[in-house]
Amino acid sequence: MYPIRAILLLGWIAVLPGAVWAEPTEPTALPSAPVEARVVPREYRLDGIVEAVRGSTVSAQTSGQIQELLYDVDDVVEKNALIARIKDTEHRTRVAQAAADLKAATARLRQAQDEYDRIAGLYRTKNVSESAMEKARAELDSAKAELEAATARLQSAQEQLSYTEIRAPYSGIVTKRHVSVGETVGPGTPIMSGVSLDELRVTADVPQSIIAALRAAPAAERRAWVYLPDGQRIESNRLTIFPFADPGSNTFQVRIELPPSPQVSGHLFPGMYVKTGFLVGEKTELIVPKEAVVQRSEVTAVYVLGEGGYVHFRQIRLGRAMDDGYVVLAGLSAGEQVVLDPIAAGEHLKAQPPLRHVAGSKGHD
Structure with missing residues (x-):
């Protein structure tokens, strides 16, 4: 005679051989999905560093005192x-x-033009010599050059003032x-450095064992993901793979260009x-819908709909998040x-x- 035991642990129901489901009191009508x-996609995870695409140092283009x-x-x-102003009195x-x-x-040009017109009129009537005409023309050309x-000089002075x-x-x-206020600077003296937050990229060091899979894919089909601190991820297909490896780490640097977005x-x-992921192939994974997953303290679980409409509370282990679900590593x-x-x-x-x-034919209590 063997005792029959039913063990309930965190919603699990373990049944010894010979046990069957009792009929539920009412039909089950719970929404479910398989x-x-x-x-x-097979993803290779690495750490990356966020960089600014545009970063520069603004320098002085004229001499003067920082005002x-x-x-x-x-x-x-x-x-x-306007980020800085140089004293502009001079x-x-x-x-x-x-x-x-x-x-x-x-x-002077106006005067030279009038004189030229006068001499030209006299020259046409043969009242002045050709040398006088040449002198008037030379003075007019000189006045034009001086203008x-x-x-x-005025344009240069105005440009220096704008600097x-x-x-x-x-x-x-x-x-x-x-620099600080009161310092005297000259052309080329650094004033301020800054970076633009509108265009960012992520740089990661990729092992040489993975770089071949990245290069094998056409440029338009290469994909990478950058994971934000809040769990969201951003996809990018603009990758720059450096053609040489670092001799110390034997890794290749890969840049992921991020699309501009509020995220x-x-x-x-x-x-x-940040965490990054690179597409290096494909594999078959079990996917569970996101809305089915529950968190009970430190336990991640789902409610499984079994035979006869019975519901089981089952602990599972999840992998990475997909757009519409999670990868299941164990439990389903x-x-x-x-x-x-x-x-x-x-x-x-x-x-x-x-x-x-349900008792058997013999040997049971």
């Missing part, structure tokens, strides 16, 4: 925003002088300030470590039905009758 065996710095480290700067004086020279050259030179206002070449964030600009910043088999409404499944589990053992 566990699918699906061909999914004002409008931004500091960690400040967000818009494109063409530059404005040069502009005024060049403008006066231009005015004088214009007056062009004065115009160029006293240093502006941001693109929108971004200030990473370093190289990228709001969650990723240069210098961050292909074709099993999982309940899509865990709350209703839990209520049904509490209400369903316990297992009833």
Whole structure:
């Protein structure tokens, strides 16, 4: 005679041989879906570092004393925003002088033009010599050249004056300030450094055992994923594979260009470590719908719909997340039905009758 035992652990119901399901009191009408065996991309995970595509140092293009710095480290700067100002007293004086020279050259040209017209009229009537005509023409050409030179000097002075206002070449964030107010700078002196957060990329060191699979795929079919801190992932098919390996680590550097989106600009910043995944083939995995998975303390589980409408609470182990489900590493088999409404499944589990053992023909109590 063997005792019959029913063991209930975390919602599991273990049944010894000879036990059968008792008929439920009411028909089960719980929404369910099968566990699918699906061909999914084979992904190789690596750590990567976020980089800014555009990063630069803005330098002075003229000489002078720093009069004002409008931004500091960690400040967000818009494109063409004024970030620093150089004292412009001397530059404005040069502009005024060049403008006066231009005015004088214009007056001289007008005078030379009038004289030329007068001499030309007399020359046509044979009242002046050819030498006088040549002299008038030379003075007119000289006045035109002087006007062009004065115009160029004014443009140069105005450009030098514009250099006293240093502006941001693109929108971004200030990473370093190289000067302070009161310092004297010259052409080429670094003023501020910054990076743009609008265009980011991720760089990863890929082992040489994987690089062949990446290169074998056509450029348009290469895919990689970058996982954000909140669990979301961003897909990119723009990969740059360096043609040489690092001699110290024997790894190849691969750049993943990220598409501009609010997810990228709001969650990723240069210098961050992130998880990356590279497509290196395909494999068959079991997929369970996301809505069927429940978390009970430290236990990840699903409600499995069994024979006779009975519901089981079964612990499982999950892998990576897919768009519509999770990869199942252990705990389920292909074709099993999982309940899509865990709350209703839990209520049904509490209400369903316990297992009833059916005694055999002999040797049982």
